[in-house]
Structures are given as C-alpha cells and as structure tokens.
Amino acid sequence: MRYKFCPECGGKLIQKPIGDEGLIPFCESCERPWFDGFSTCVLSVVMSEDNEVLLIRQSYGDTSKFVGVAGFMKPNETAEQAAEREISEETGLEVLELTYLESLFYEGRDQLMLGFLARVKKGTLKLSSEVRAGEWFDIDTAEKTVREGSIIQKLIIDAKERIK
Template identity: 35%
Template sequence: MKYCLECGTELIMKECEGEGQIPFCESCGMFRFPIFSTAMSTAVLNRDKDKILLIQQYNRQDYILLAGYVNKGENAEATLIREVKEEVGLNVIAYEYMRSLYFEASNTLMLNFISVVDSEDLSQVSAEVDHATWFTFAEAAEAIKKNSLAETFLLAIIEKLTAGSAEIKV
C-alpha cells in the first residue's frame, strides 16, 4: 500500500511500537496496516461423504472448489452457507474449518472448509456456475485445477477424510 485509503497522501514507513516499520499517513496521523480481501472455499460433500462437488465458472474448463468473498458484516460460516445456496442451490447441514492460505494474485486470504449438503440434486445451479459435477475422491483429485489453491485444499481434505480424521458430523 503506497497511499492512504482515507486521504490519498503518500505513506511513509514509521516505527510502530511492537509492530516494526508500518506505513504511516502524516496527514491523518494514522498507521495504515495491510488490507486484503477475505474469501472462503469449500469442498462440498454429499450426505454419505463419499463424493465431492466441483464446479466450472467463467467459461474456463478447469474444475475448482466452490468459493466466495466474505461480505462486510458477515462471518466465514455465514458466507459458506450463503455461497453454497446461491451457487448450487444446496443447503449446508454440517461443516468443519480446515485451514487458510493467502492468495497473492487477488490479495485474498482464503479460508477453507469441508461442508456437507442435504442433497445431490443439481437442478438449482445458478447462472454464476457454468457446470457442477459430483466426483469420487480420486476423480476429484484428477479433475481439480492443477497447481492451484483449490488443488492444495482439496488434496489436504481428501487426505483427512480418507484417514478418518475429519470431525464433520451430520
């Protein structure tokens, strides 16, 4: 961040007690800590927890996990429930937080979940999603976009599920 988000003044680096060198706005007299977007992604499982839903979006052929940005005033869990309902028309009945990773390309902190939905019915998929398909774990690992955060999250989730260490309860 080079300029103050409030007044547009160029920021200088200044020592902030206990924090080190932090961008500072001399006009506002305020430190300006880093700002980034927050989003969640989820491996959506069927009720039997033996299939994973992957989607395609934006006219791309790659399969990815369902994801969405956290709105102002919303927590990650509410975002998870809202995004699954909005994008594929399914109701989340259980979820478990997995981990987070920073995605530099969009300056976004991604919060990853495993979720379980009430149905495998994909008749209510929104126009936001080009295609949604249920995969076995092995098929999903093969189909997911390679070298992506989605792949990193998915492979960790599959490992946890196959090891029986996921605590997600329906």
C-alpha cells in the same frame, strides 16, 4: 496491496516505525497506520453424505477447469456465514455441517483463502449465472480433476484425511 495514499482522506502516506512491525505506511492527518491489505475469501470442498465432491465450472475466466465453490467475504460476516452463503448462491444446496479445514494464501491474487469442508444434502442444483456447470465426483477423481497443486486440491486432500 501496499498503500501509498490514505484510503480515508486521500493524503500521501509517510513511512513510520510502528512497534515491532518496522516501517508502516502512516497517515499524519488521520493519525493511523495502513497495514498491507489483502482480501479474505472462503473456499469449500462441497461433499455429499456419500462422500462425493461437487466441483463447478465458472461462466467467466477459464471455463474449462473444475474448481471449488469460493467467494469473497463481506464485512460483518463470519467465515462460516460466507461459506454457506456462497454455496447457497452458487449451487442452491443447503449446508448441513461445516468444518474448518485450514487457511492457505493465494499469493498471485493477494487472497487469504479460508478452507472448509461443507456437508450438503445432494439435491437438484440451482446454479447461479456465475456457474456454468456443476458435477459430482468421487473424492479421488475430484482430487485429480482440479488443477495440480491448486488450493482446492490441497483442501480435497485435507478433507480426505478427515473422513477416513
């Protein structure tokens, strides 16, 4: 998102050269620049002790596709805390070990996705209302089940390398 008005005072922003950054939207009343904004999200490959991957189908949007467990980060939260919170909220599963994989930018949605491999103890799923279904797959099947070229597919491939 490119700012046109100041999110603090509502004033119209001017374009001002800022250091090496080039022209940046700037509020003359608040005397501060407003760099392009985007959301930061966490996305996890949820994996059991026997290397099975949990994929979910959401209750909103395209409910037919299997996706990973993801969500928006909240202010004052670390990415690790956000990943654990989303897994707990959406599946009821407890994270035993969390490994950072990589970050990928979701251009269509202006979201920076921070990818994790989350080891969980396989247990009874307590799905939130956001989740329609959850299913365990062996890792190769999981890779083929998610949308081709998707960010979760890249993370599953990355996770597969780690567990070799």
